[in-house]
Amino acid sequence: MSKKKGISISWEDLQSMGNPDNAPEEIKEEKNPMQHFIAKSTIRVHYEKRNGKPTSIVKGLDMTNAMMKDLERALKSHCGVGGTQKNGEIIIQGDNRDKIIDYLKKQGAKNIKKSGG
Secondary structure, three states, rough: OOOOOOOOOOHHHHHHOOOOOOOOOOOOOOOOOOHHHHHHHHHEEEEEEEOOEEEEEEEEOOOOOOHHHHHHHHHHEEEEOEEEEOOOOOOOOOHHHHHHHHHHHOOOOEEEEEOOO
């Protein structure tokens, strides 16, 4: 068995650590800019069959292509499926409308509706 040695701290080192009650407040993280665009968008999550396969399509996002690509990656990861982003729409494989809506609501979406089949 190994013996564990305790850490010894000198009185000066302990005083230099300061009082946690007087410590400055931690800086709160600002809202992700993507969340701002999600909150102000009118989002519709549609259901369509493309080539005989069910797909969920997210429309109405007012954001740049780079932000939309990041959101697409997050949605694919959250739903555990594949997908793509083109022409201002995010296309997710399968009928994952409920999962998509839950994720977007957690990101701050206010005006979001489910539509289609």
